[in-house]
Amino acid sequence: MKKITAVIALTLVVALLAGVVAYAESGYAYGEDVLSAFAPGWSEIFTDDTVISLSVGAEAGEVRFAWLSSDGKEAAFRISENSDMSDAKEIPVETSEATGDCMSNKVTVGGLETGKTYFYSYTEKGEWSEPQPITVQPEENFTVLFVSDAQIGRSGEETLEEVLIRDTCGWNYTVDKMTGRYPEAAFIISGGDQLQSADSITQMKAYLSPEALRSVPVANTIGNHDKGETLYGDVFNNPNEVNELLGDEAGTGYYYTYGDVLFITVNSNNNFLFDTAKVLKSAVKAYPDTKWRVVTMHHNPYSASLSDDEYSEYRLLFSSLFDCYDIDLVLSGHDHFYSRTEPMYAGEEAKGEGTVYVQSSSASGSNYDPLPDELASFTVSAFDVRVPTYTALTFTDSAIKGTTYRTDTDEIIDSFEVKDNTSDSDANIFTVFISMLKTLFSMI
Ligand SMILES: [Fe+2]
Structure with a gap:
């Protein structure tokens, strides 16, 4: 009886809270009815101590x-x-x-x-x-769903149940929407900040709670909110982890393939250039001939927040490597708004082939950052409505086809095609150094 009363009370609290338009910097796609229906199930999520996580394999x-x-x-x-x-x-x-x-x-x-x-x-x-x-989805023309920054617990005091419930509800809502629209998706890529607190088992249980995640693997990334603790590595079983010199307690970079695509996940909290180079080199050496190369890293080297000095080091260190390893597409998060760039090379819009940088917004709605007053010149698409988004990426022989949706209305907010980046540059210490110098000059 006590339990039933507590659930009713909690439902009422959540229903009342749902009447408030926004919690700090949050904004959700779901309506009050969805939250009210979701809240009573929280105790099941909270007590599910052995919830399983599915990670991508080394190959299909x-x-x-x-x-x-x-x-x-x-x-x-x-x-x-x-x-x-x-x-x-x-x-x-x-x-x-x-x-x-x-x-x-x-x-x-x-x-x-x-x-x-x-x-x-x-x-x-x-x-x-x-x-x-x-x-196990076919390898021809397969689709991957890209999200970032579910960051369960970000919308308020991260230990409070009502905070966790509304963020978890937002994450569940987005996962349901995108896997409902793309039931054939081979896997999901999360660009990092899965949780607000890297060591919170409760937040991890909430992150793993969507029913679809029992059947769809996820390639997770170490965000700045996931680093420094071992929980990420305990719960995500990543393939081909690379033994980095400055590896994090959470884990290291890793790589995997699906179809004709090499996916490389780097830990952008680790700014030691040689570690990132080692991850890329290991991946390309293991799978030298794939048509497409896709990198995921939490921080976006080509954030639309050009004026923010935080990104200079990422552009200089990480993008110079991507230029030399002929990376087609880089997937990021961190900024909590959606953006996409022109193809980029050596700090500038590429005259010919380059690397496209796509950044996802919050997947749950737990937090948004404002767009800068002036967008960087290389930003071709940006979306600053406080609504969760997700991007579907379909890999074909001729292009990577991307479609980005706002979760609440299913409206397409961006669609794009990434063409093969097959520049002739060789990745070695000399070419990377030259690319860094060019990038440095572009930033002055
Ligand atoms: Fe974040």
Whole structure:
């Protein structure tokens, strides 16, 4: 009875709060009815101590899983082609000590056929979870959904339930909308700041709560709110992590492929140029011949906030490398507004081929930053309405086709095509140095 009363009270509080137009710098896509329907389920999210996360595999046909538990001694995982889990194959679980006296349980499943649906189930202490489907999407003309800065807990005092509920509701709403529109999406890329507090298991449970994330892998990025703590690495089972000299407690850069695309995720909190160069070099050496190369990093070197000195170092250090490694597309977040650039090379709009930089807004609506009074000259699209957005990227032979939606109305706010950036530059210490000098001159 007490529990029911508490839920009713909480629902009323949230319903009342929903009547307020904005919480600090937040702005959500959902209506009051959605929040009221979502709030009673919070206790289920809050108490789900073993929620599983799906990460992208090294290649299509591999999916990586991780979950926390209080005792990993009996953790087990199995996968089957049948929903009743008949003829299931048991996959070994790697268990290690993790954040908050938890154990981190990780599983890598390879050899899955594209175009086929499988079912998986996992357990701690013998009680198997409800089997969940996962479809390995075909590699031809596949689509990836790009978001950033769900940043659960950002809209107010990050430990308060009403703050967590409204941010989590916003994140769930966006995930539902985009996976509903693109049920065939191969995976999701998150540009970082998944949480407000890097060590908050509650916020992590909230981030993992959307039902669609039981079936769609996510390539997460280390944002400035994710660094310095081990939780990110405990919960996300990233492939091909690169052993960096100045790696973070959260993790390092990593890379993976899907179809004819090499995806490289770098930790832009680490400004040590040689570490980023090592990640790029390792990735390109492992997969030298893919048609497309896409980098994800939290901070955007070509932010529309040109005047903000914060970005100078990213442009100088990171973009010079991207120029030399022929990166086609860079995906970022951090600014909490959507923007896209012209193709860029050496600090300027490319005369020929260059790298396009796309920056996502907040995926939950927990916080927005204002656009600068004057946009940088290289910014061709920017969106400053306080509404969550998401971008669908479809990789074809001729182009990367991007479409960006506002989550509330489904209106398309930007659409673009990225063409192959096949400049002849070689990536070596000399070419990177020349590119840095050119970039430096462009910034003076
Ligand atoms: Fe952020």
